[in-house]
Amino acid sequence: MSDLRELYQTTILDHNRKPRNFQVPEGANREADGYNPLCGDKVSIHLLLEDGVVREVGFQGSGCAISTASASMMTEAVKGKTKAEALALFQRFHELVTAPPTGPAETDGVGKLVVFAGVREYPMRVKCATLAWHTLKSALQGSGETARTE
Amino acid sequence: MTGPLDIARARADFPILATRMRGRPLVYLDTAASAQKPQVVLDAIRDFYEQHYANIHRGVYELSEVATGMHDAARETVRGLLGAAETREIVFTRNATESINLVAQSFGRSVVGEGDEVLITTLEHHANLVPWQQLCLEKGARLRVVPISDAGELEMDAFENLLSERTRIVAASHVSNALGTVNPIHEIVSLAHERGIPVLLDGSQAVPRFPVDVTEIGCDFYAFSGHKLYGPSGIGVLYGRRELMEDMPPWMTGGDMIESVSFEKTTFAPLPQKFEAGTPDLAGAVGLAAAIDYIQGLGLEAIAAHEEELLAYGTQLLLEIPDLRLVGTAPHKTGVLSFVVDGIHPHDVGTILDRQGVAIRAGHHCAQPLMERLQVTATARASLGLYNNQDDLDRLAEALREAIRLFH
Numbered sequence: 061m062s063d064l065r066e067l068y069q070t071t072i073l074d075h076n077r078k079p080r081n082f083q084v085p086e087g088a089n090r091e092a093d094g095y096n097p098l099c100g101d102k103v104s105i106h107l108l109l110e111d112g113v114v115r116e117v118g119f120q121g122s123g124c125a126i127s128t129a130s131a132s133m134m135t136e137a138v139k140g141k142t143k144a145e146a147l148a149l150f151q152r153f154h155e156l157v158t159a160p161p162t163g164p165a166e167t168d169g170v171g172k173l174v175v176f177a178g179v180r181e182y183p184m185r186v187k188c189a190t191l192a193w194h195t196l197k198s199a200l201q202g203s204g205e206t207a208r209t210e
Numbered sequence: 211m212t213g214p215l216d217i218a219r220a221r222a223d224f225p226i227l228a229t230r231m232r233g234r235p236l237v238y239l240d241t242a243a244s245a246q247k248p249q250v251v252l253d254a255i256r257d258f259y260e261q262h263y264a265n266i267h268r269g270v271y272e273l274s275e276v277a278t279g280m281h282d283a284a285r286e287t288v289r290g291l292l293g294a295a296e297t298r299e300i301v302f303t304r305n306a307t308e309s310i311n312l313v314a315q316s317f318g319r320s321v322v323g324e325g326d327e328v329l330i331t332t333l334e335h336h337a338n339l340v341p342w343q344q345l346c347l348e349k350g351a352r353l354r355v356v357p358i359s360d361a362g363e364l365e366m367d368a369f370e371n372l373l374s375e376r377t378r379i380v381a382a383s384h385v386s387n388a389l390g391t392v393n394p395i396h397e398i399v400s401l402a403h404e405r406g407i408p409v410l411l412d413g414s415q416a417v418p419r420f421p422v423d424v425t426e427i428g429c430d431f432y433a434f435s436g437h438k439l440y441g442p443s444g445i446g447v448l449y450g451r452r453e454l455m456e457d458m459p460p461w462m463t464g465g466d467m468i469e470s471v472s473f474e475k476t477t478f479a480p481l482p483q484k485f486e487a488g489t490p491d492l493a494g495a496v497g498l499a500a501a502i503d504y505i506q507g508l509g510l511e512a513i514a515a516h517e518e519e520l521l522a523y524g525t526q527l528l529l530e531i532p533d534l535r536l537v538g539t540a541p542h543k544t545g546v547l548s549f550v551v552d553g554i555h556p557h558d559v560g561t562i563l564d565r566q567g568v569a570i571r572a573g574h575h576c577a578q579p580l581m582e583r584l585q586v587t588a589t590a591r592a593s594l595g596l597y598n599n600q601d602d603l604d605r606l607a608e609a610l611r612e613a614i615r616l617f618h
Contacts, residue, residue, distance in 0.1 A: 064565050068558075068616055077553070099557055100574055100587050122587055124555035125617070182561060 066178035067185075068125065075129035080136055085116035094121075094195030094207040096187055101127050105195045112143050117196075124188050126179065131192035133173060143200050149173075150193045156180070157189045215508060215516040221597045223248040223504075234567035237602045241595030242387055242415060242546055243571050245440045247501070254500035255442060255493045265489055267466065281492055284499035285482070291502050292432060293423035294449050298481040301448040301455075302490050306414045307337040309433035309448035310381070312485060313410055314341035316458045317431075318379060324350035327376045329407075331356040331364055332583050333386040333393070336576040338412040342381055356382075358583065362389040362538040370401055377407050384422070384432075385415035388575040388591065389538025390521075390546025392416075399428045408454065414438050418505065418595075419544050420514035424449050436494060440596075441501030445494030448485070455481050462487040505596070513596045517545040520594050524603040531610055533618075537589045545594030548575075551610070554617045556590040562613040563590075568606055 084091075088106040095102055101123035108116035117139050119131045134153075138146040155166040157179040165177040179189045194207040221227050224246045229236050238246060258280065264273040266281050282297075289297045303309045318341075322328060328342045332355055346353045354377075356369045364382075373380070380402045385392050395411055402409045410431035416422055418439045424432045430451045437443035450458075460467060460478055464487040469477040478484045505513060524547050528534055533552040551559055560572035570592045574581045581588060592606055 064562055064616060067561070073617060099572075100578070100581075124557040126558070128555075185557075185561060188557065 063181075067182060069175040069178065071133075071172070071175045072125060072129040075132040076125035079119075079128055079132040081118040081132065081139075082120065083118040084120065085118045088116065088118070090199045090202060092195050092198035092207060094191045094198070096123075096127070096191050097208065098187060099124070101188065101191055103127065103131050103192050103195055105131075105192065105199045107196075107199050109143070109200070114138050114141055114143070114146055114200075119192060123191070124185075126176075126185050126188040127191050130176065130189045133175075134192050134196060137171065137173060138196065146200060147197065150197060153193060154190060157186050213509075213512065215512045215596065217516065217597070217599050220508060221599070223250070224597050225249055225252070227597060231567040231569070232565055237568040237605045239568065239570045239592040239594065239598065239602060239606060241418075241598075242390075242438070242591065242593030244437045244443065245418060245595050246597065247442070248440055248504050250504050251441055251497050251500045255497040258493050258496045263492070266492060277492060281490070281495050284495035287499040287502050288447055291417070291422075291506070292447075292449050293425050295425055296452060299449055299452050299455065301450065301482045301485040302495055303433075303446040303448055304444055304491070305435040305437070305446035306412055306433040307341075307435075307446075309431075309446050310338055310410065310412065311341045312448055312461050313379075313431050313433075313450070314345045316461045316485075317408075317454065318342070318345045319349070320457075320459065322346070322349050322351045322378045325376060326351045326378045327354050327374060328352075329354045329356065329369075329372055329377050329380045331369075331382050331393070332358045332580055333362070333364070333383055333389065333391060334381070334577065334580075335383065335387050335412065335414070336578070337414075338381050338383060338410075339579070342379075351378075352376075355579075358391075358580075360584075361540050362386065362391045362543075362584075363540045364391075364393055364398075366394060366397060369398065373401060373405055373407060377402075377405070379408050379410060381410045382412070383415070384411045384413040385419070385544050386538070386546075386577075386580075387415050388546075388577045388580055388589070389540065389548055390415075390543035390593075391538060391540040392542045392544060395427055395429070403428065415544060415546075418513075419510075419517060421510045430454055436498040436501065439498070439501050440505060441498040442491075442494045445491045445498050447498075452481065455485070458485075460484050460487070464488050466490075508596065516596060517594050520598055520600065520603065521545045521547070523600055524592070524594070524606070527603055527607040528610075531607060531614070533614060534610065537584055537586060545598075547592045548589040549591075550586055550589055551614065554613055556588040558617070559590040559610070559613055562616060563606070563609045566605070566609040566612060568609045570606070 090107040103121035198207040264277045266278040408430040413434045417434045432449040436445035467487040537548040556572035
């Protein structure tokens, strides 16, 4: 099952079992909900945004291993980043998981998130990987609307 | 009488089963979502287009007469399958969803008023829920829902108590798509009829799996989809008792459903054309008839016996897998194995099984309120068709053990 290991990397399974920042941070001043109507996955992102910087970030919700690990690792990746840096990272992450599986993975600047490169082999699972990020974007932009993958 | 099912022979009738998925022979365990098609159905559709195709009813030439005759014959085949008294009680639709919408929009809108009630069950597919919910919202009526036990069986005492003077229709599934529970439809019909309340049954999961006789059941409406019956997608059926259907207003209007038209008024065609506006899915009807001939040739009793035996085998296999819990354990159920695995989301189960060539469904199975009642966000569901065998279930169990190894 080596190809399944490409998708379900040890890091992903670890974050699925023990999600990081699975909480509402104290003093959070931004939040957004995300929903994937295709599978029913739900996530909510809570931020403490100060002077345009993500000071604290946490998430709540339930979903598959890919969406849970993605949310968990996202919180670690964006903490301390400016709004612009976080959105730029989402852009790079999006390219990572949607690049054609035939070419090389777009790993520039994604850091630890490279473990999600295997998702591009599974078009049905891209939305699982990006749900938390779409929701983060809503929270950062303060639109107050539920982020949807559809 | 037909003998027991010859599975090896039946499997050879389905070309898709010869394909490979992810480098392994396909194990198709999603028949409750849609059934695969035997060669005779594919041939019937092709033959119809190649040799007999024309629009029906209005043509004065031979080809149109032949096509009309084949469409009429398909309707008669459906009547025979359901044991309806008359062919005009059989209406062709796109699918069971459209059949139910037809009843909700035509019959429902005529009989449901403010303060009235429509009674459905917790087991319903969205197709037999949303049309009634929307009707109730439009009319200021109340949608009432029969509860279920943890095993997934209807609470029949509650059902009886929920029947009130305001109940205008009961809409229930014959068999639950998500859990496989076979509902006590005779009791449902008799309790409702004692109070003069008509009953619609969604038979999408029943008709492909065992013999169904609407006259013997005594229901007022019965809906099913062709694609779940090994027939083409895009064709469905509504059976409706003639006395009710004759008084019902048309739902969709247009060509083919009229008797005469002026700019001032229209008189409508008699049953069943009144409910079949526009050119229907002609090849779909022909393909559906071929599918019905096919399953009747194998024998629905034989299909039911095979499925029951496989279900018992599969249930035992899954019960032996640690950390797996079956969802829906009614004693009387069809070949549906809905389950959850501790620590592995159903979508991950689905992906891991897919990588091993095993096709199952993961999600809410178009029954979100049911999932909520069972306190699961989703389940994985393996569902059986007449072509499945013990090897398929062995592959399922093996793939599940692989998933558990990967995650734990």
